[in-house]
Amino acid sequence: MISGLSTRLLNICISSFCKARNLEKAEALIMDGIRLGYLPDIVTYNTLIAAYCRFLGVDAAYSVLDKMKEAGIHPDVITYNTLITCATKKKLISRTLDLFHEMLESEIVPDAWSYNSMIHCYFKAGRSDDAYQIIQEMFSRNIAPTLATYNTIINGLCKAGDIGDALRLFRKLDVLCCPPELITYNILIDGLCKCGKVPEARRVLKELGILGYTPNAITYTTVITGCFRSGQANLGVELFSEMKHKGYNIDAFAYCTMISAFSKLGMTEEAYAYTDQMLGCGAPIDIVSYNTMMNSYCKAGDLVSAFRLLNEIEDGGQKSDEYTHTILIDGLCKIGDVDAARRHFRYMETRGLGSSIVARNCLIHGLFKAGQVDLAIKLFSEMKVKDSYTYTSVLHGLCKAKRFNVAVRLLSACLKDGVKVLRSARRAVLAGFRKESRKLKSTICLAKGLHT
DNA sequence: CTAGGGTTAG
Numbered sequence: 001m002i003s004g005l006s007t008r009l010l011n012i013c014i015s016s017f018c019k020a021r022n023l024e025k026a027e028a029l030i031m032d033g034i035r036l037g038y039l040p041d042i043v044t045y046n047t048l049i050a051a052y053c054r055f056l057g058v059d060a061a062y063s064v065l066d067k068m069k070e071a072g073i074h075p076d077v078i079t080y081n082t083l084i085t086c087a088t089k090k091k092l093i094s095r096t097l098d099l100f101h102e103m104l105e106s107e108i109v110p111d112a113w114s115y116n117s118m119i120h121c122y123f124k125a126g127r128s129d130d131a132y133q134i135i136q137e138m139f140s141r142n143i144a145p146t147l148a149t150y151n152t153i154i155n156g157l158c159k160a161g162d163i164g165d166a167l168r169l170f171r172k173l174d175v176l177c178c179p180p181e182l183i184t185y186n187i188l189i190d191g192l193c194k195c196g197k198v199p200e201a202r203r204v205l206k207e208l209g210i211l212g213y214t215p216n217a218i219t220y221t222t223v224i225t226g227c228f229r230s231g232q233a234n235l236g237v238e239l240f241s242e243m244k245h246k247g248y249n250i251d252a253f254a255y256c257t258m259i260s261a262f263s264k265l266g267m268t269e270e271a272y273a274y275t276d277q278m279l280g281c282g283a284p285i286d287i288v289s290y291n292t293m294m295n296s297y298c299k300a301g302d303l304v305s306a307f308r309l310l311n312e313i314e315d316g317g318q319k320s321d322e323y324t325h326t327i328l329i330d331g332l333c334k335i336g337d338v339d340a341a342r343r344h345f346r347y348m349e350t351r352g353l354g355s356s357i358v359a360r361n362c363l364i365h366g367l368f369k370a371g372q373v374d375l376a377i378k379l380f381s382e383m384k385v386k387d388s389y390t391y392t393s394v395l396h397g398l399c400k401a402k403r404f405n406v407a408v409r410l411l412s413a414c415l416k417d418g419v420k421v422l423r424s425a426r427r428a429v430l431a432g433f434r435k436e437s438r439k440l441k442s443t444i445c446l447a448k449g450l451h452t
Numbered sequence: 453c454t455a456g457g458g459t460t461a462g
Contacts, residue, residue: 050453081453088454116454151455186456221457256458291459298460326460333461361461392462422462 006038014044018051026051040071046078053086058095061086075106081113088121096121112138116148123156131156147178151187158191166191182213186222193226201226217248221257228261236261252283256292263296271296287313291323298331306331320351326359333366341366342375361389368397388420395425404432 010033017026026048030040045068052061061083065075080103087096100118103110110118115138122131135153138145150173157166170188173180180188185208192201205223208215215223220243227236240258244250255278262271275293279285290313297306306328313320325348332341345363348354360383367376380386380394391414398407407429414421 046453053453078453083453085454113454120455146454148455153455155455183456188456190456216457218457223457225457251458253458258458260458288459293459295459321459323459328460330461356460358460363461365461387461389462396462425462 006036007033007041007044010038011041011043011047015047018047021051021055023048023051023055040073042073042076042079045071045073046076046082049079050082053082058083058086058090058092075108077103077108077111077114080106080108081111081117084114084117084121088117088124091124093121093125110143112143112146112149115143116146116152119149119156120152123152123159126160128156128160128162145176145178147173147181147184150176150178151184154184155187155191158187158194161195163191163195163197182208182216182219185213186216186218189219189226190222193222193229196230198226198230198232217243217251217254220248221254224257225261228264233261233265250281250283252278252285252289255281255283256289259292259296263292263299266299268296268300271299287318287321287324290318291321291327294324294331295327298327298334301331301335303328303331303335303337322353322356322359325351325353326356326362329359330362330366333362333369336370338363338366338370338372355385357383357385357387357390361387361393364390364397365393368393368400371401373397373401373403386419388422391419392422392425395421395429399425399428399432402432402436404429404436408433 010029014026014029017023017029030044030048033040045064049061049064049068052064065079065083068075068079080099084096084099084103087093087099096118100110100114103114115134118134119131119138122128122134131153135145135149138149150169154166154169157163157169166188170180170184173184185204189201189204192198192204201223205215205219208219220239224236224239224243227233227239236258240254243254248254255274258274259271259278262268262274275296278289278293290309294306294309297303297309310320310324310328313324325344329341329344329348332338332344341363345354345359348356348359353359360379364376364379367373367379376394376397380390383390391410395407395411395414398404398410411421411426411429413419
């Protein structure tokens with residue numbers, strides 16, 4: 001009894017150290033506890049695993065799971081849910097699936113949380129059909145869906161472009177005994193904005209107010225992004241100052257919303273003004289904020305400032321990511337320095353980020369633009385995974401280089417494999433090929449004429 | 453231990 005109580009107290013202390021990111025202290029406390037005879041329990045380990053997931057990633061967290069098993073404590077459904085959620089957050093799809101299977105093999109019965117995470121995982125991976133299958137499985141196993149389940153599905157449907165189904169499910173929530181909450185409204189508003197239905201989003205916003213919900217900072221930034229996307233920059237700016245005026249916490253999220261919106265419009269001055277505000281307000285600057293600032297510098301052609309930020313990131317002990325380097329590579333290509341872009345891509349590879357399809361797409365585009373056709377084709381043929389951006393860039397590039405025969409063959413391969421290619425690329429290839437054929441025909445006619 | 457806002461390419 002006393003031992004149980006003490007372990008519980010120990011767990012509370014460990015939890016607060018974990019929240020403060022002080023994992024060394026947390027582990028030292030576990031060791032102290034063991035010395036005093038208070039053995040860590042499942043809660044201790046789950047707390048530690050959650051902290052490892054948050055700060056060090058799923059691999060590090062998994063090593064705690066091994067230690068836990070060595071100590072004779074069996075992982076439970078919460079242990080696996082924690083790991084699964086972490087893997088999904090990091091977009092490690094196959095890792096998520098492996099963990100789910102491992103959980104089943106360990107005879108741990110998945111609960112609603114597990115299923116919610118799996119649904120989220122499949123939607124995030126763009127695998128809607130697999131998500132539906134998991135939902136089916138959840139129902140057939142009589143696991144009651146929660147509001148989080150419906151929120152996850154509505155979000156997934158929105159992201160998959162299925163706004164109609166998302167709205168239908170949303171309207172059914174009361175009947176399903178899961179009345180929507182603010183988070184549900186935020187999901188729906190974002191989904192509506194992202195598919196261009198800003199007026200509907202504003203209707204939902206109004207409905208939210210009528211029902212007595214108060215929009216939070218997330219609601220605001222979501223609507224602001226929607227305004228900019230629909231060409232209503234003024235309204236976006238207005239809402240931002242309203243947000244400030246009403247005392248909402250203006251954090252890096254809010255500032256980055258404005259910075260990236262103005263960057264997209266090519267309005268450098270405004271983007272820089274919000275950057276100054278962000279840096280001046282003392283909010284912590286995370287990697288996404290750095291990437292946002294770098295992007296605005298790159299869009300303005302100021303690569304010197306962008307690289308200065310890269311040094312700042314690395315000196316400050318933060319880790320640059322795929323976005324960071326892709327932004328730089330694209331920036332270098334846009335100012336015409338493809339050699340530097342290639343060098344930076346090699347640097348990116350040394351950082352273990354070389355598999356980035358977006359970075360490769362940018363580089364291919366830049367190489368074609370700079371007339372380095374053979375290098376572009378080499379990079380293209382080396383790519384293991386290609387997408388519709390890859391093919392569109394390559395088709396445009398081949399047309400620019402007047403290699404219409406290759407382009408036609410590639411285009412027909414795309415059509416056969418169901419790869420979506422921008423209409424502009426399809427038209428360029430066909431127009432070029434027709435023109436080329438006409439030229440060829442007239443040359444043949446001319447040659448025939450000369451010989452007869 | 454899940455679900456929502458800000459970062460990249462045609």
